[in-house]
Amino acid sequence: MEMRSRSNRFQLAALLAPGLIVFGTFTAYPIFRLLWTSFCDWQLGSMLQQPWIGLANYQDVLSDSTFWTVFVNSIVYTLVTVPGQMLIGLFVAVLLNGIRRFSVGFRVINYLPVITSWVIASLVFRYIFNTEGLLNYVLTKGLGITSQNVRWLDTRWSGLSVAMILGIWKGVGWNMVVFLAALQQVPADLYEAAEIDGCGAWKKFCNVTLPSIRSTILFALIMLTIGGFNVFTSIKMITGGKPAHQTDTLLTWMYHKAFSTGKFGYAAALSFIMALTLGLLAIVQIKAMKNKDL
Amino acid sequence: MRSKRNQRANLLRYLLLLAGAVLCTLPMIYMISTSLRPNGALYEFPPRFFPRLSAVTLENYQYILTQSKFYINFLNSVLVSVSSVALAAGVSSAMAFVIGKFNFPGKRLLFGFIILTMIIPGTTMIVPQFELATKLGLVNKLWGLIPFYVAWVIPFSTFMIKGFMEGIPNEITEATYIDGASVMTVFLRIALPLAAPAIASVSIFNFLTAWEEYPWANTVINDTSLRTLPIAIAGFFGQHQFTQWGYVFAMSVLTLIPVIIVFITCQKFFVQGLTAGSVKG
Amino acid sequence: MRTHKKILAMLLVVVLCLAAGTTMAESSETPVTINFWHHYSAQSAENETLMNVLIPQFESENPGIKVNAVSHEWAELHDKVLVSTSSGSLPDVIRCDIAWLPEFQKMGILVALDEAMPDFAAVSGALLESAMSTAKIGEHTYALALNTNSKIVFYNTTMLEEAGVAVPATMDEWVAAVTALAGTNANGQQTWGWNEPALSGWNLCPFIWSFGGSLTNEEQTVASGYVNSEATVQAVDTFAQLVKDGALTGFNSGDIPMTDGFGTGRYAMMLEGPWKTAELSGAYPDVAYGNAPIPAGAGGSISVLGGEDIAMTTLANQDAAWKFMQFMTSSFAQVEMAKCGQIPINNDALASDTAKNAAYAPFLEAIKTAKARPTVAAWSEMDTELSNAMTAVVSGEKTAQEAMDALAVTFDALLSQ
Numbered sequence: 001m002e003m004r005s006r007s008n009r010f011q012l013a014a015l016l017a018p019g020l021i022v023f024g025t026f027t028a029y030p031i032f033r034l035l036w037t038s039f040c041d042w043q044l045g046s047m048l049q050q051p052w053i054g055l056a057n058y059q060d061v062l063s064d065s066t067f068w069t070v071f072v073n074s075i076v077y078t079l080v081t082v083p084g085q086m087l088i089g090l091f092v093a094v095l096l097n098g099i100r101r102f103s104v105g106f107r108v109i110n111y112l113p114v115i116t117s118w119v120i121a122s123l124v125f126r127y128i129f130n131t132e133g134l135l136n137y138v139l140t141k142g143l144g145i146t147s148q149n150v151r152w153l154d155t156r157w158s159g160l161s162v163a164m165i166l167g168i169w170k171g172v173g174w175n176m177v178v179f180l181a182a183l184q185q186v187p188a189d190l191y192e193a194a195e196i197d198g199c200g201a202w203k204k205f206c207n208v209t210l211p212s213i214r215s216t217i218l219f220a221l222i223m224l225t226i227g228g229f230n231v232f233t234s235i236k237m238i239t240g241g242k243p244a245h246q247t248d249t250l251l252t253w254m255y256h257k258a259f260s261t262g263k264f265g266y267a268a269a270l271s272f273i274m275a276l277t278l279g280l281l282a283i284v285q286i287k288a289m290k291n292k293d294l
Numbered sequence: 295m296r297s298k299r300n301q302r303a304n305l306l307r308y309l310l311l312l313a314g315a316v317l318c319t320l321p322m323i324y325m326i327s328t329s330l331r332p333n334g335a336l337y338e339f340p341p342r343f344f345p346r347l348s349a350v351t352l353e354n355y356q357y358i359l360t361q362s363k364f365y366i367n368f369l370n371s372v373l374v375s376v377s378s379v380a381l382a383a384g385v386s387s388a389m390a391f392v393i394g395k396f397n398f399p400g401k402r403l404l405f406g407f408i409i410l411t412m413i414i415p416g417t418t419m420i421v422p423q424f425e426l427a428t429k430l431g432l433v434n435k436l437w438g439l440i441p442f443y444v445a446w447v448i449p450f451s452t453f454m455i456k457g458f459m460e461g462i463p464n465e466i467t468e469a470t471y472i473d474g475a476s477v478m479t480v481f482l483r484i485a486l487p488l489a490a491p492a493i494a495s496v497s498i499f500n501f502l503t504a505w506e507e508y509p510w511a512n513t514v515i516n517d518t519s520l521r522t523l524p525i526a527i528a529g530f531f532g533q534h535q536f537t538q539w540g541y542v543f544a545m546s547v548l549t550l551i552p553v554i555i556v557f558i559t560c561q562k563f564f565v566q567g568l569t570a571g572s573v574k575g
Numbered sequence: 576m577r578t579h580k581k582i583l584a585m586l587l588v589v590v591l592c593l594a595a596g597t598t599m600a601e602s603s604e605t606p607v608t609i610n611f612w613h614h615y616s617a618q619s620a621e622n623e624t625l626m627n628v629l630i631p632q633f634e635s636e637n638p639g640i641k642v643n644a645v646s647h648e649w650a651e652l653h654d655k656v657l658v659s660t661s662s663g664s665l666p667d668v669i670r671c672d673i674a675w676l677p678e679f680q681k682m683g684i685l686v687a688l689d690e691a692m693p694d695f696a697a698v699s700g701a702l703l704e705s706a707m708s709t710a711k712i713g714e715h716t717y718a719l720a721l722n723t724n725s726k727i728v729f730y731n732t733t734m735l736e737e738a739g740v741a742v743p744a745t746m747d748e749w750v751a752a753v754t755a756l757a758g759t760n761a762n763g764q765q766t767w768g769w770n771e772p773a774l775s776g777w778n779l780c781p782f783i784w785s786f787g788g789s790l791t792n793e794e795q796t797v798a799s800g801y802v803n804s805e806a807t808v809q810a811v812d813t814f815a816q817l818v819k820d821g822a823l824t825g826f827n828s829g830d831i832p833m834t835d836g837f838g839t840g841r842y843a844m845m846l847e848g849p850w851k852t853a854e855l856s857g858a859y860p861d862v863a864y865g866n867a868p869i870p871a872g873a874g875g876s877i878s879v880l881g882g883e884d885i886a887m888t889t890l891a892n893q894d895a896a897w898k899f900m901q902f903m904t905s906s907f908a909q910v911e912m913a914k915c916g917q918i919p920i921n922n923d924a925l926a927s928d929t930a931k932n933a934a935y936a937p938f939l940e941a942i943k944t945a946k947a948r949p950t951v952a953a954w955s956e957m958d959t960e961l962s963n964a965m966t967a968v969v970s971g972e973k974t975a976q977e978a979m980d981a982l983a984v985t986f987d988a989l990l991s992q
Contacts, residue, residue, distance in 0.1 A: 044657060044660060044682065126828075129829065131827070131829035131831075132764075132829075132830075132841075133829075149765070153827065153828035154828055159828065238828070239828045243827070243966045243970065244962070245963075259658050260653075260657070262660075
């Protein structure tokens with residue numbers, strides 16, 4: 001449809017303007033600002049004067065051993081939670097797709113963790129996993145798996161594990177709904193054709209289901225990868241980065257640098273490295289999914 | 295033979311789903327059960343999943359509900375979430391309508407850029423956004439949260455609603471234009487009502503986002519009287535080396551109730567909204 | 576159509592709300608509101624007194640002034656001040672840990688009171704001189720002392736009796752007692768001899784000093800040879816060994832919080848300040864405990880000097896802020912706060928009956944020999960480095976000597992800034 005009259009053109013602009021102004025001011029501008037300040041010496045108190053210092057902030061970040069620790073933490077978190085959520089979510093969706101009764105009920109229950117806020121879910125997990133908590137009691141006295149309490153929250157990998165378990169617990173419901181919607185749109189005659197060819201359930205799943213929901217898998221993969229790098233509240237609430245920042249992730253470390261030590265330039269450079277990593281990952285994911293002719 | 299195998303498979307499905315449902319709800323049930331016992335019993339021995347019936351108490355809820363702070367926090371959260379949702383719905387559907395139904399120079403670029411910003415996690419931009427809030431005088435202002443929340447949800451909302459807008463048949467809109475209607479009339483009279491389901495489902499997501507948002511609000515809000523519920527809960531925890539888990543969880547339960555009500559009543563829209571996005575994506 | 580009218584109506588409401596918000600913010604200028612940030616925890620007796628007794632009293636004495644008191648968690652208060660410095664949204668008055676004062680002064684956010692306030696000498700003259708010295712940096716004084724404190728040993732009487740352990744008077748006895756008190760209780764749950772809720776200077780300094788060590792030289796210019804001296808390393812090593820032996824804990828994320836663990840007989844001893852008395856009687860009234868000074872080592876029995884100053888920021892409404900600061904350090908306010916365990920620094924309040932009968936008498940003894948953490952602008956960063964180094968030692972990643980040698984280099988660099 002073309003824009004016929006001048007008045008209509010004006011009205012179109014009026015419809016577009018509020019969104020563009022809000023988006024431009026509060027999202028687009030900060031992105032460019034982030035890039036700019038990552039090249040500036042921006043420390044506490046130098047809010048107004050931010051001299052250009054080139055790549056010094058990036059050098060600081062990349063030569064900081066804590067940065068690499070938290071970088072690895074974020075990568076591991078993403079590598080574990082993304083496939084974890086997707087596999088379990090897809091599995092639950094397949095199960096739900098095969099049943100007739102109570103489907104809605106199960107869907108609602110599986111979605112409850114998703115709508116529980118991060119602050120609350122993190123505190124509950126912290127309470128369950130604390131050294132004197134219920135889980136350790138069950139493990140030691142109930143099941144007798146270990147004789148000593150496991151110090152879940154106290155070391156790098158065990159602390160991150162708790163955050164990862166929380167991430168998967170909270171994310172399965174979303175995957176379930178997304179995959180269930182995709183499964184329901186797979187044409188039934190494809191399955192019938194496969195059955196005539198003598199395919200078993202597993203073969204049907206691999207040859208019919210997976211290729212049909214490929215675009216959904218890609219969508220979930222990209223969204224979840226972003227979500228994996230976005231982990232913040234759970235780390236802050238569960239371990240607070242302790243001991244000595246070993247359980248921090250990119251965002252909690254960036255936040256600490258900016259708002260606890262006032263190194264805003266460092267934080268900006270780190271944020272930009274992170275955005276760049278995510279952009280690259282998204283491109284790789286899209287390329288990989290497109291090339292794979294299942 | 296075949297039906298027997300089917301029955302067995304069905305039984306297995308239900309068993310697995312039941313196990314999953316238990317895993318999903320266990321932490322929540324434990325939270326509720328903890329909120330119902332006196333604070334002193336939290337390190338009791340042996341730890342119990344359910345409190346002793348004789349020890350069940352509502353004292354934590356009483357404490358929270360007699361504090362005026364709680365109502366202020368609650369009201370703050372409602373005000374911010376509802377305003378953000380309403381504004382985001384209006385602004386995003388207008389953008390989605392124009393982008394979805396009209397051609398103009400730079401449209402692909404604009405939409406592409408909006409989508410691109412979705413790959414940057416929100417908290418990444420907290421430093422420049424904080425600087426912006428400072429310059430605009432939005433620090434420590436409750437309503438200062440709203441434009442940021444709206445801006446965060448615009449890409450996703452526009453993306454979802456645009457799909458719906460594109461689905462509106464051109465014949466309908468064309469006919470209205472021939473009748474002499476303006477763009478604005480078509481948007482308000484035809485596009486908005488037809489896209490209502492998408493707007494509703496997006497709004498539920500946006501509500502959740504605003505209701506539970508923690509890092510940003512915690513960064514820019516200082517005053518006790520301006521805190522939203524997530525900050526209030528986080529603030530309860532970890533003060534002075536002793537955590538009153540009973541209070542923390544009682545407040546958490548009270549915070550979750552509105553969300554669960556919204557979710558259960560609107561769960562149809564929820565699924566619709568997700569479906570539209572993922573299949574198109 | 577109904578729906579779009581509804582949406583329009585909602586938008587309208589929102590716009591009105593926004594407009595109302597703006598005008599309200601503007602019109603509240605007429606009666607002066609001063610923002611007061613502190614770290615009294617929200618559920619404490621001190622906070623109750625502040626909100627229900629002191630502020631109402633102040634506001635009735637000064638009708639034109641309203642006080643907006645904001646409670647932050649201790650570490651968060653420091654960060655919030657830092658952030659607000661860059662955003663220009665500082666409060667008028669801050670109650671801040673004496674250890675932060677040099678840092679805030681260096682950031683240039685504090686008003687030099689002796690210059691700005693003509694009646695400064697009269698006001699500060701009524702306050703304890705030693706406490707006021709915490710606010711003096713270089714030539715000028717940047718705050719009023721508000722309260723003082725120190726830490727002493729809290730021990731669970733029952734646990735010590737059952738284990739047949741005497742209250743430790745020396746550091747050797749302390750090590751033996753902490754080890755002996757660790758084990759399991761009747762329920763088969765693990766118990767620890769000592770709780771230390773963090774690994775920062777506030778927690779470690781009493782041990783380092785009592786062992787005869789130190790963090791820096793007297794002039795606070797050099798750390799090499801002090802923070803890695805034999806005595807300091809010995810203190811760190813002893814502490815870390817107790818952690819490794821499972822006799823000392825509390826600083827891990829998964830540990831039972833200090834008060835809960837002490838109240839339920841899982842931690843036998845801890846080093847804490849006067850506020851703990853009120854907290855224990857509120858949360859665990861049944862626990863039987865006693866107090867003792869920190870055990871003496873080669874350096875004597877030396878605890879850490881704590882306390883808070885009340886300072887005015889450069890963005891403050893100076894008249895109103897000064898009135899409030901005078902009120903908070905007045906005899907009336909100090910006596911009220913003394914009732915919930917805050918040790919006064921107002922000379923009249925100190926001489927009052929309330930102060931004499933207060934439960935904090937043993938703390939006054941400890942204050943006499945207590946030492947302050949380094950009063951340098953870089954302290955917050957040094958503190959973080961110290962606890963990182965200590966984390967590496969207790970986890971066995973580094974030996975005490977290695978960690979302290981590395982720390983000395985870091986400290987030297989920070990001190991020379």
